[in-house]
Amino acid sequence: MTALRHRSATAIALVAAGILIAGGQNAHAEPPSHDPAPHQQWSFDGPLGNFDLASVQRGYTVYAEICSTCHGMQHVHFGDLAGTGLTAAQAQAIAASHKIPDGIGSDGKPALRAATADDAFPTPPVAQGLIPGAVIPPDQSRLAEVYPGGPDRIYALLTGYGPPPPGVTPPPGLFYNRFAQARAIAMPPPLSDDAVEYPDGTKATTEQEARDVTTFLAWVAQPHLAERHRTGVRVMIYLVFLGVLLFVLKRRLWSNVY
Numbered sequence: 001m002t003a004l005r006h007r008s009a010t011a012i013a014l015v016a017a018g019i020l021i022a023g024g025q026n027a028h029a030e031p032p033s034h035d036p037a038p039h040q041q042w043s044f045d046g047p048l049g050n051f052d053l054a055s056v057q058r059g060y061t062v063y064a065e066i067c068s069t070c071h072g073m074q075h076v077h078f079g080d081l082a083g084t085g086l087t088a089a090q091a092q093a094i095a096a097s098h099k100i101p102d103g104i105g106s107d108g109k110p111a112l113r114a115a116t117a118d119d120a121f122p123t124p125p126v127a128q129g130l131i132p133g134a135v136i137p138p139d140q141s142r143l144a145e146v147y148p149g150g151p152d153r154i155y156a157l158l159t160g161y162g163p164p165p166p167g168v169t170p171p172p173g174l175f176y177n178r179f180a181q182a183r184a185i186a187m188p189p190p191l192s193d194d195a196v197e198y199p200d201g202t203k204a205t206t207e208q209e210a211r212d213v214t215t216f217l218a219w220v221a222q223p224h225l226a227e228r229h230r231t232g233v234r235v236m237i238y239l240v241f242l243g244v245l246l247f248v249l250k251r252r253l254w255s256n257v258y
């Protein structure tokens with residue numbers, strides 16, 4: 001009898017210990033799958049934010065010379081570049097320097113033509129899934145909006161490559177990056193010092209390139225941000241004015257009522 005009681009007491013103790021251990025494991029949250037991206041100061045931050053168009057233009061240089069090899073922007077048109085401060089003629093010239101598919105030629109082969117301002121940016125073969133076995137790079141038209149962590153994390157990701165800590169080996173074909181999901185990514189480090197030459201003479205460090213291309217991606221994702229902010233400010237001024245007017249009116253109307 002005592003032996004039995006002893007055994008059931010042991011069983012209860014074991015179950016309790018099990019629950020405690022399981023609970024303890026739950027209480028220890030999983031280590032986060034990537035480092036949190038530090039917050040950056042962006043020209044387009046906050047309710048009065050406005051895009052630094054010089055940075056947007058430099059960012060376009062980085063996109064055009066580096067990112068566009070792998071990433072498309074199917075919702076952005078060459079003509080949209082006029083909004084970065086380029087003239088319509090400059091945007092047209094950039095468009096014309098790109099060849100895009102144009103049906104089947106008279107020789108029966110796929111034909112190409114020069115793009116115009118009305119054409120969308122082409123999607124490179126790898127982003128169309130045409131390279132067997134290659135991981136598909138996401139379209140960049142809205143990436144700054146839809147990528148978890150937004151511009152801060154894009155900047156962190158672009159500058160976050162480096163040797164893995166001791167004992168960590170990224171899976172084959174992936175690169176260690178402490179800001180990528182599970183700290184490994186299929187994209188090889190796209191930026192390096194002097195990877196581009198800026199027409200405005202700005203020194204092209206990796207950080208500068210990352211900052212500019214991130215600003216560019218934020219701009220393509222919401223080209224009307226500045227306009228919306230201006231409208232917002234006008235609406236606020238109008239509402240404050242209306243509020244003051246109504247207050248004065250109310251005082252007048254009720255001034256002789258006790």
Ligand code: HEC
Pocket residue numbers: 062063066067068069070071135136137138143147154157158180181184185186187188190191213
């Ligand atoms: C050599 C091809 C290549 C180039 C060049 C390239 N990328 Fe990528 N990029 C990829 C691939 C492939 C992925 C998908 C990675 C994955 O899912 O592991 C990717 C993913 C990304 C992501 C999303 C990351 C994620 O965690 O899903 C961002 C942001 C990005 N690229 C930005 C850029 C920018 C900005 C440039 C230009 C500076 C650039 N890439 C240049 C191939 C490339």
